[in-house]
Structure formats: structure tokens, C-alpha cells
Amino acid sequence: MRFIFYSNTNLRIKKIFKCILCGKYSISFICKNCKKTLRPSFIKKDDVISFYKYEDIEYLIKFKYEKFGNFIFKEFSFAFYLFSKNFSNKLNIIPIDDKTDKGYSHTAILANAMKKDKKLYSTLHSKNRVKYAGKSLEYRLNNPRNFEYRGPENIDVILIDDIVTTKITINEAKKVLKTRNVNVLFSLVLADLRDI
Numbered sequence: 001m002r003f004i005f006y007s008n009t010n011l012r013i014k015k016i017f018k019c020i021l022c023g024k025y026s027i028s029f030i031c032k033n034c035k036k037t038l039r040p041s042f043i044k045k046d047d048v049i050s051f052y053k054y055e056d057i058e059y060l061i062k063f064k065y066e067k068f069g070n071f072i073f074k075e076f077s078f079a080f081y082l083f084s085k086n087f088s089n090k091l092n093i094i095p096i097d098d099k100t101d102k103g104y105s106h107t108a109i110l111a112n113a114m115k116k117d118k119k120l121y122s123t124l125h126s127k128n129r130v131k132y133a134g135k136s137l138e139y140r141l142n143n144p145r146n147f148e149y150r151g152p153e154n155i156d157v158i159l160i161d162d163i164v165t166t167k168i169t170i171n172e173a174k175k176v177l178k179t180r181n182v183n184v185l186f187s188l189v190l191a192d193l194r195d196i
Helices: 032-037 054-065 069-084 106-112 137-142 168-178
Strands: 002-006 013-018 043-045 048-052 092-095 124-126 147-149 155-160 182-192
Touching: 048 054, 048 069, 054 069, 054 182, 069 106, 069 182, 092 106, 106 155, 124 168, 137 168, 147 168, 155 168, 168 182
Parallel strands: 048 182, 092 155, 155 182
Antiparallel strands: 002 013, 043 048, 124 147
């Protein structure tokens, strides 16, 4: 819910929302107090680094299917920004399947937070627009993404995605990239469900 507030002192228009977590009025979708509870940490499993436990962000992550989900992902993108500050060298970043849906791409928003790095937008897209949300492992295996890569060859990259459920998407992306001599150093995601 959005409200418009007119300030008497500077005549600026401010938008006031209700925090989607606690319901208190805020100038963003998530209030300052709730943001403090969403502090990222670095969790490494195999070649995947995640920033949150899924159960801590499950309610929020489902907003990616809503038109205002971009505001939620901009909040999450701070974790990617913090992570990228640890590297002195410029990295090549590929957001997985960053096609625009509902006016934005959640993987592009996450990648964009890595300010100093080189983003290779619109280079790794699936030809199959299948949705995996709520589907079984068998369904995922029988309906591959069929990725197509249209980017530079002979480079090292970091893959960006929102959630790892089975790692099928990341593995399929890596397989396609390997055929173009693109070496995936690791993947960055918001949460890794393989631990649940």
C-alpha cells in the first residue's frame, strides 16, 4: 500500500509504504528495523555461495512474481554489492536467464549491484521458457532450459541466480558455457535449498 505525504518544510513528495514484514509505516517496502534482521552472511557449498537461509527470506522471495518485486530484489542486491567489494580485480558476471518479466529481471538486478564488475547481460538465455517453481525433480530433468550463450569466449565468469533448488539450472548453464571455453569460477545466489 502506498501513501503520498506532503512535507511542509521542503515541499517534496515522499512515498510512504507499509513494511511488508512488520506492517509499520516506512519510506521503503522493508523498514529499517526489518532490514537489520535480513543481514547477509556468506554460506559456501560446493561451488555455490549463498547469502541467506531460505526460510529467512522465503516470504520475500515469492514477490519476484509480482510487479513490485524489483524493489524487494534491490534490497537483496546489497549482499552482492558487499561480496564484490572483496575483489580487487574486475570480474565477469553473467546473470542466468536475465530476460525481462513483469518489467524487470531479478537476476539482472542482483548482478547490477556488483558495481565495478563487467556484467554480460543478455548473453545466457534459455530457449525453453519452462517454469520450475513447485515442480518435481523429474519434471526439471525432463524439461531442460536449453540455454544459448551469445557472449565472449575464453573468459572466467561468475554466474548469478536467485535460488538453487537442485542445481540443475546452474549445471546446465555451466555445460553450455564450457562448450564456448567459458570457465565458471563459482555461482552466487540468494539462498541454497539443498541444505533444507
